[in-house]
Amino acid sequence: MMGRLVERAQLFYEFSLERHMPAEHLLRRLDAALDLSWLRAELAPFYSAIGRPSIDPELMIRMLLVGYCYGVRSERRLCDEVHLNLGYRWFCRLGLDGAVPDHSTFSKARHGRFREAEVFRRVFERVVGACMGVGLVGGEGFAIDASVIEADASYAQRVEGPTLPPERADPASATRPVREYLAALDVAAARVAGAVDGMDGQDQPERLAAEPAPAKSLSLTDPAAAWTSKGARKASFAYAVNYLVDLKRAIIVDTQASPARWTEEVATTALMIERTRERFGLQPSRLAADSAYGSGRLVGWLMARGIEPHVPLLDRVTQTKGVLTRAAFTFDRERDVYICPAGHELATSGHVAAAGFRQYRAKPTACGPCALKPRCTSGVARLIGRNVHEDEREHVRQIAGTPAFKRSTRERRKVEMLFAHLKRNLGLRRLRLRGPTGAGDEFLLAATAQNLRRLARSLAAPPPASATAPA
Structure with missing residues (x-):
């Protein structure tokens, strides 16, 4: 015959959240790895010594970590999940009867004490x-x-x-x-x-x-x-x-x-x-x-x-646009000039542009009659930009x-x-x-x-x- 589920009222229950949590559960492992014993001492200067007790900051941090570990980033939904989920209650030390704070508590703490004390960075570190x-x-x-x-x-x-x-x-x-x-x-x-x-x-x-x-x-x-x-x-x-x-x-x-x-x-x-x-x-x-x-x-x-x-x-050596690349020029480090394939010098004024480049320019009188000019530049004279960290960049090329x-x-x-x-x-x-x-x-x-x-x-x-x- 077909069975029927009958809810039986029970006067007393014996239930332990500690026994309910599996030994290999992720939350049990997270709890063993997480140490927040320092939190209250660091936040003490941001709380008044009188008045009604506030929500425990460790409880809020534990709830937020549960939310981010399980992809529950809405604080309103997080409060509902912690209220219903026994594993979340165990991790947050709420027990079976502990009250879950209202979602607005997180916003007030985050925009106030938590940011002033850089709590999230302290927990991360x-x-x-x-x-x-x-x-x-x-x-x-x-x-x-x-x-x-x-x-x-x-x-x-x-x-x-x-x-x-x-x-x-x-x-x-x-x-x-x-x-x-x-x-x-x-x-x-x-x-x-x-x-x-x-x-x-x-x-x-x-x-x-x-x-x-x-x-x-x-x-x-x-x-x-x-x-x-x-x-x-x-x-x-x-x-x-x-x-x-x-x-x-x-x-x-x-x-x-x-x-x-x-x-x-x-x-x-x-x-x-x-x-x-x-x-x-x-x-x-x-x-x-x-x-x-x-x-x-x-x-x-x-x-x-x-x-x-x-x-x-970040190198654009292949973007030649049909002209000779900088690799075709020889850099004379002692004299701080470039030598073009035709033997002409490209000197610099020493000024460093905002982008971090120093420009080397040939003389128009040298570029004008040069036979290589159609392959070298379409302007009056050839310009070459050299990064001020070109020596370091050359080291990166070598390794x-x-x-x-x-x-x-x-x-x-x-x-x-x-x-x-x-x-x-x-x-x-x-x-x-x-x-x-x-x-x-x-x-x-x-x-x-x-x-x-x-x-x-x-x-x-x-x-x-x-x-x-x-x-």
């Missing part, structure tokens, strides 16, 4: 430190890359040109992302003014790329986001998530949000490398990257700090075919794998938070989740056979 403690970070080779993440900005809510309308740019009524954008403009203006006034390099932020061209379009809701066609859509406002990755076990040692522009992505390289050296004492002997990072400024900056740049150069360079080329694919996991598994294809700080918060939480998962797997892995074999 603690996890990186734990990865270093168990030997997941080698510190010998790093890789850097960026991936485009669509901003929370509508295609329709934009203005053409590099400036916002006056009513939107009023600081008194502007939204938080607009205020951040205006503050960044003030910093950039101060940097330019300082350069004009002769401020030295210690007073100036390191810039590895030329200043970007004025924006063609600005978003009214998030003007710091860049208008780009590099993302999933044909054109959208977006940010770039920049990862600096240790190549031993693909641990993210630093991350930074930037507008989705090539110049900004390259400029963050110095920031992340210097911050990693200051926070963890790590400086790699080699850096792997794709050709987008092959500018002379970056190559020169790396080699000045003892870092071997395993980076394909491009070495086994170490080829190894770095293979290993930097680990960064692409992290981006694929970020978008496919963690669901970070479009941002929910606006402004550079909002994008930075999301990228830090996502990178923390990725490192924490890798750390948890390493702690749960059995020791190698050589370590357990009898003597």
Whole structure:
């Protein structure tokens, strides 16, 4: 006969969340790898000594990490999931009866105490430190890359040109992302003014790329986001998530949000490398990257700090347009001149252009009657641009075919794998938070989740056979 499910009321229940959690569950591994015992002490100065007790900050951090580990980035939905899921309750130390905080609590904490104390970066760095403690970070080779993440900005809510309308740019009524954008403009203006006034390099932020061209379009809701066609859509406002990755076990040692522009992505390289050296004492002997990072400024900056740049150069030697290339000219280093195939000299005034090139020009009287002129130039005289870091670029050309360079080329694919996991598994294809700080918060939480998962797997892995074999 057909059975029927009958709900039987029971007066007493005996249930243990601890026994309910499987021994090999990911959350149990994450809990063993995560240490937040320091959090309350660091946040204590940002809380009042009197008044009603607040929501435990450790609870909010644990809930956010659960959300990013499982691709639940909506805080409203996260609260519902934690309320219903017993595994999430166990990880967040809520028990069966613990109250889940309201979703608005996260916004208040994130825009207030958490950002003032840089909590998300502190959590990220603690996890990186734990990865270093168990030997997941080698510190010998790093890789850097960026991936485009669509901003929370509508295609329709934009203005053409590099400036916002006056009513939107009023600081008194502007939204938080607009205020951040205006503050960044003030910093950039101060940097330019300082350069004009002769401020030295210690007073100036390191810039590895030329200043970007004025924006063609600005978003009214998030003007710091860049208008780009590099993302999933044909054109959208977006940010770039920049990862600096240790190549031993693909641990993210630093991350930074930037507008989705090539110049900004390259400029963050110095920031992340210097911050990693200051926070963890790590400086790699080699850096792997794709050709987008092959500018002379970056190559020169790396080699000045003892870092071997395993980076394909940005070189246009094949774009000859039917004329003799620079390779046909001989450079006389002692005299600082180029010698053309016909034996004429190309001298320089010594002026370095903003793009980092020094121009060498032949005399019109030498080029005019020259038989090679139709193959050399269509102008009055031949011009050659030489990068101020051409010696460093020549060094990169010499090591491009070495086994170490080829190894770095293979290993930097680990960064692409992290981006694929970020978008496919963690669901970070479009941002929910606006402004550079909002994008930075999301990228830090996502990178923390990725490192924490890798750390948890390493702690749960059995020791190698050589370590357990009898003597």
